[in-house]
Amino acid sequence: MNRNWQLPVALVSMLIGYLITTQFRNQLSYQKTLPSRRIEDLVQLLKAAEEAKASLEREVKDLRAKAAVPARDAGIMVGLTPVLGPGLEILIQDSSKPLTKGEDPNSAIVHNDDLLRLVNELRAGGAEVVSVNDQRLVDTSEITCAGSTILINQSRISPPFVIRAIGNPDLMSGALKLRGGILEYLEFYGIKVALTRKPLLTIPAYAGSATYQYARPVATATESV
């Protein structure tokens, strides 16, 4: 009698046995979890829920991608993100011309007003981010005179002053070099100003803290009226 069929059939029946137990156990577990409803109905529900979940996940991904750009820009705007980009580096030094008799020595040094006007002109020329001696200028930054030094972000800075501004270098230097503008004014007093175009400037983040004692966000629409 030919017996070559016994091994393959035995192997297949092993597999069948395995499948039967698997199916049996799975059916038991389904019945345990789903005593009343028909499995097919629930399968449909499950499929629908999974599809809804997948589409919602896609939506979340899209919205996250959309929100990422404003969040990035907001980080630059408040100054908490270090930034880099092309721009202008401006070195400002006190006058080294010998004072003539009767000349005010005050006119030979760089004042906070000078820096303030420079920054203002830079911003008018489209500067996006500005720092003075690595102090990032944010919306609470002051440029004030404190005795013999200048105070920015409540830290003392001293000459030589280096202003870094990220933006279009041509527009910014154009704004500074206007006839009768700030550069001409500073030159008149002998203040040395050197502009350098930089393909890549790095400006650090604002290092100070932000504590708001008086301002608070408007919580509701009615409160804003």
Add this chain to the structure above:
Amino acid sequence: MGVIVTLLGLAIGMVVGSLAPLSIPQVYSKYFAVALLAALDTGFGGMRSGLEEKFGLAAFVSGFTANTLMAAGLTYLGDQLGIDLYLAAIVVFGVRIFENLARIRRLILGRFWKF
């Protein structure tokens, strides 16, 4: 002898199945069941052809693979089209299982009695 070997294989498979259970997601439970039915049919078919001394290994293996996959695939296709194609699989394989069983019974009992 062949029947005993087959039953032994079945028993081993069941023991392995209970020791190392495979969890099938409920969504695929129906396809799995239809594939199991096709596998059962092929198993009985192989046993019958072996007892009839007409066993062909290629036909057996290809039949096993193709039938299980096709049964599950057709059921899936039916679900997508809204046709209960698995009913066709159940009827066809069910009928064939009973036919095979009847012939196996006659073949085995035929050794002891004359029909």
